[in-house]
Amino acid sequence: MLSLSSLSSSSSYLSLQSHNNKLFFHPHISQRFDGRKINSENFRYYTIKCRLTKTKDSSSASPNANSLTKEPHKYFDQVIITVRAGDGGHGAVLGVPSQSVAGSNSKGKQNKEKEKAKARWKSSYKRDFDGSLILPVGGHGGDVVIYADEGKDTLLEFHNTSKHSAKRGGNVDSMGVLSSLLRNGLVAPTLRVPVPVGTVVKHKRGKLLADLAQPGQEVLVARGGQGGISLLEVPEHKRKRMMALNTNVMRDDSDKVLVLGQPGEEISLELILRVVADVGLVGLPNAGKSTLLAAITHARPDIADYPFTTLMPNLGRLDGDPTLGAERYSSEATLADLPGLIEGAHLGKGLGRNFLRHLRRTRLLVHVVDAAAENPVNDYRTVKEELRMYNPEYLERPFIVVLNKIDLPEARDRLPSLTEEIFRIGSDEVTYETEMRSEDAVQSLSTEGAKEDILSPGTSNKDKKDKEIEDYPPPLCCCRC
Numbered sequence: 001m002l003s004l005s006s007l008s009s010s011s012s013y014l015s016l017q018s019h020n021n022k023l024f025f026h027p028h029i030s031q032r033f034d035g036r037k038i039n040s041e042n043f044r045y046y047t048i049k050c051r052l053t054k055t056k057d058s059s060s061a062s063p064n065a066n067s068l069t070k071e072p073h074k075y076f077d078q079v080i081i082t083v084r085a086g087d088g089g090h091g092a093v094l095g096v097p098s099q100s101v102a103g104s105n106s107k108g109k110q111n112k113e114k115e116k117a118k119a120r121w122k123s124s125y126k127r128d129f130d131g132s133l134i135l136p137v138g139g140h141g142g143d144v145v146i147y148a149d150e151g152k153d154t155l156l157e158f159h160n161t162s163k164h165s166a167k168r169g170g171n172v173d174s175m176g177v178l179s180s181l182l183r184n185g186l187v188a189p190t191l192r193v194p195v196p197v198g199t200v201v202k203h204k205r206g207k208l209l210a211d212l213a214q215p216g217q218e219v220l221v222a223r224g225g226q227g228g229i230s231l232l233e234v235p236e237h238k239r240k241r242m243m244a245l246n247t248n249v250m251r252d253d254s255d256k257v258l259v260l261g262q263p264g265e266e267i268s269l270e271l272i273l274r275v276v277a278d279v280g281l282v283g284l285p286n287a288g289k290s291t292l293l294a295a296i297t298h299a300r301p302d303i304a305d306y307p308f309t310t311l312m313p314n315l316g317r318l319d320g321d322p323t324l325g326a327e328r329y330s331s332e333a334t335l336a337d338l339p340g341l342i343e344g345a346h347l348g349k350g351l352g353r354n355f356l357r358h359l360r361r362t363r364l365l366v367h368v369v370d371a372a373a374e375n376p377v378n379d380y381r382t383v384k385e386e387l388r389m390y391n392p393e394y395l396e397r398p399f400i401v402v403l404n405k406i407d408l409p410e411a412r413d414r415l416p417s418l419t420e421e422i423f424r425i426g427s428d429e430v431t432y433e434t435e436m437r438s439e440d441a442v443q444s445l446s447t448e449g450a451k452e453d454i455l456s457p458g459t460s461n462k463d464k465k466d467k468e469i470e471d472y473p474p475p476l477c478c479c480r481c
């Protein structure tokens with residue numbers, strides 16, 4: 001038997017040959033049949049064209065549960081979902097209740113009873129200010145709202161359930177006859193979808209809808225359909241008059257009254273998580289970022305003596321220390337320990353781009369450098385370069401360099417020279433940046449002023465950031481390649 005599924009080749013055609021009504025894959029399988037060497041003269045060769053259905057490309061397919069548990073770091077911060085708001089409930093076509101009065105004998109009495117019944121009928125229904133009848137309407141379909149929930153950490157669960165649908169509105173409970181007891185259809189509840197704080201909501205490959213950076217922030221992403229209206233089943237000549245009276249009647253393009261509820265909106269969204277942290281810890285793998293986070297906050301990240309122990313950002317809360325007195329130092333802050341960056345991270349190496357984007361909201365960067373490494377200065381330069389290549393704005397943020405592992409003798413011995421070199425790199429950059437800025441007519445600033453301006457991003461930068469939060473454009477790599 002020929003198993004096509006075992007053929008991973010994407011070529012469109014296979015060549016097959018026939019022997020005793022059996023088909024063999026040509027040329028490899030045809031060499032032996034029932035353990036005997038096959039005389040090639042017994043064969044009649046046919047070439048049969050058969051198209052292979054392409055096997056699903058695993059890279060483009062949505063991640064299955066297995067890969068989600070094995071490689072959550074690839075999927076925790078980005079997902080595409082579809083949301084569907086509920087359809088509106090239907091209205092109803094209602095008959096007017098019979099007004100005949102049974103059992104009345106005399107014609108005059110019958111007319112009187114008819115008049116009375118008509119008056120009763122007229123007064124028992126809700127009416128608009130202009131006297132038109134208010135007929136029940138179908139319930140509004142449920143809207144879909146996405147909100148930032150502090151209890152959520154990742155977007156992983158959305159890979160399992162990528163479609164979220166709100167309920168449809170209730171229909172008018174139609175018994176076929178107009179009665180004062182008829183109620184509007186039930187309004188469907190809003191479907192509220194919780195996402196981690198810091199989630200950016202965008203149209204799939206489209207414009208930004210919201211940046212849910214604060215707990216509780218929400219955005220309405222799909223509107224539920226409007227409920228259909230009800231109609232009275234009345235003779236044609238009366239219907240026109242009633243329709244004219246009912247000014248709030250909904251009609252479609254062809255001026256037809258809509259009894260059916262409107263469909264709810266359906267939309268594909270891209271959710272991107274950018275951690276919300278004041279401080280970002282950056283450095284090469286194994287530099288000791290997680291150890292530092294664990295030492296100064298209550299966070300308990302995984303720590304091990306091998307690179308890439310951290311695969312997803314860890315957050316830690318730094319409580320303020322009021323004993324320090326000065327307002328600056330007693331403030332609280334959230335720290336994010338990012339996975340280690342390697343050379344080429346800005347190009348996506350080691351998932352670098354996924355991690356680098358989590359620095360976006362940070363206001364201070366802490367470079368953790370392994371002082372006992374072979375070439376700590378080079379390591380520091382590498383990380384700075386990756387930051388610059390990904391987003392030059394990152395280098396404009398205030399930063400601290402932490403020389404780590406100085407308990408080790410190899411680090412302790414070269415500490416003074418190392419500190420000096422790192423200082424020099426910093427001051428070189430400040431001078432360079434100052435020069436750049438002075439060319440942009442910031443000459444009036446003193447060196448100190450310029451430094452300050454560089455270290456604390458100005459308002460224009462802030463405006464730029466606030467304008468639109470999109471993914472950064474492709475890397476600037478080519479200037480170096």
Ligand SMILES: Nc1nc2c(ncn2[C@@H]2O[C@H](COP(=O)(O)OP(=O)(O)OP(=O)(O)O)[C@@H](O)[C@H]2O)c(=O)[nH]1
Nearest residue numbers: 285286287288289290291305307308309310340405
């Ligand atoms: N001697 C010494 N070892 C340290 C120090 N800080 C961290 N380490 C060790 O260095 C190794 C790596 O530490 P981590 O905190 O996991 O490093 P990381 O930068 O978070 O590593 P990644 O998760 O790969 O990014 C662990 O074995 C730590 O025990 C330090 O100050 N002194």
